[in-house]
Amino acid sequence: MEGKVHVQNSYTRVGFRLPDWATQMYPVIQGVWQYVRERGLHWRMMGDFAAAQELEVIKIDEAWSGEGVIVFRPTPEELAAWEAKGVKVVNISSEASHLDVHSSLPDNFHMGKLAAEHLLSFGFENFCYVGSRERVYSCERHAGFKATLLAAGFETQEINIGGEALSSSNRAKLIQLALRRPIERIQKPVAVMARDDITALAIVRCASSLGIKVPEDLAVVGVGDALLHCQMAWPPLTSVRYPAKSVGYHAARVLHQLLEEGEAEQKVQSRSSGIELRESSKVFQVSDPLIESVLVYIRTHSSGENIQISQLGDKFSVSYSFLRKRFREVVGHSIRHEINVRRIECLKAELLNSDLTLQEVAWQMRFSSVEHMARFFLRHVGQTPKRYRMSHAQPIEIA
16 A cells, blocks of 8 residues: 555656647647556646636746756756756757757648648649748748749749747737738739748738738648637638647657656657648639539548549539540549549548547548558558558657
8 A cells, every 4th residue: 555655646747838829739738648648657747827817827947846847949048957957858849949958849841841732732833931031940841842842843932021020019010011012912823831820810811901812812821720710710721730749749758768768869850640621722723613613522522422433424514524534634634533632631631630440530431441441541652541640650750
């Protein structure tokens, strides 16, 4: 009995700090607790959270003492103070990645790549990135966006929101002023990636004030998939998902290694699982209204319907042979190819973003069996669904 009481009452004090505005990062704590529970760790989490002044705030700063801390944007002064106390630190902000601190971070370059691939698939030829050269994460996302488009033969324009607009108490008005003229003058139709969802929302509002149609004239993709910002926009925002749960899981793993062994990987990156498609980018740059309607139908029904090519002709009141020929002429590939690509995208998202079993995923995606789904996935991806889910749950390690 005494031994059990001793284990129950001994715990590791771990501080956790996340800014109130970073709503897309809230699932970080889910990832931390997933790791803690899987390992049976006795961690007492202490958070620096605002609670409408109903709870006393536990400040996680240089004065805080404990065994470890997972923190967003630690300062050099905090790192020095914690090191002197023997507190192990894991940073979860790209803006502090230049400091000598262990970090669990999102793969921002890959986020830019995903946004570019998504917008390319809609047939755009004009592209623009809206961000800030003073933010590390913004520059990394821009680099991935630009490199992917360049490889496809397209240039990227840039709208830079300077530090004055970002630091001012009147930042909302200054950001709108910084956006207004470039958005008004840019060649349209144009596909835009914003550094985050808040910036994407600002772009949509600016376009609306100028009478520019979203997405017909200006398609927008944000980053973060913060529901408050994405769903409150009109039209609702397409967004690259932020891998918050994975960032938290690996932050806990790295901290655990530091506490147990005194060393761990210096930096670990987690990749986004893909794009959350909404109306702000749901438009195709094709001149044929029939084929545009078919493309929209495929995009919006691939996740929960096993689309049969033979049925598309009936649905759109044309012969199957005519539709098949016309689709290839306009889009450049077959209807079957389009359906398969979109179903693979949906399958990947389900495998990485849900806790559904493979049988449940197969049922939701309307496969006849889990074996049928596995054969389809292996043929197009080169891995089984189980192997894909397991391999993408692991971090990307950087020396």
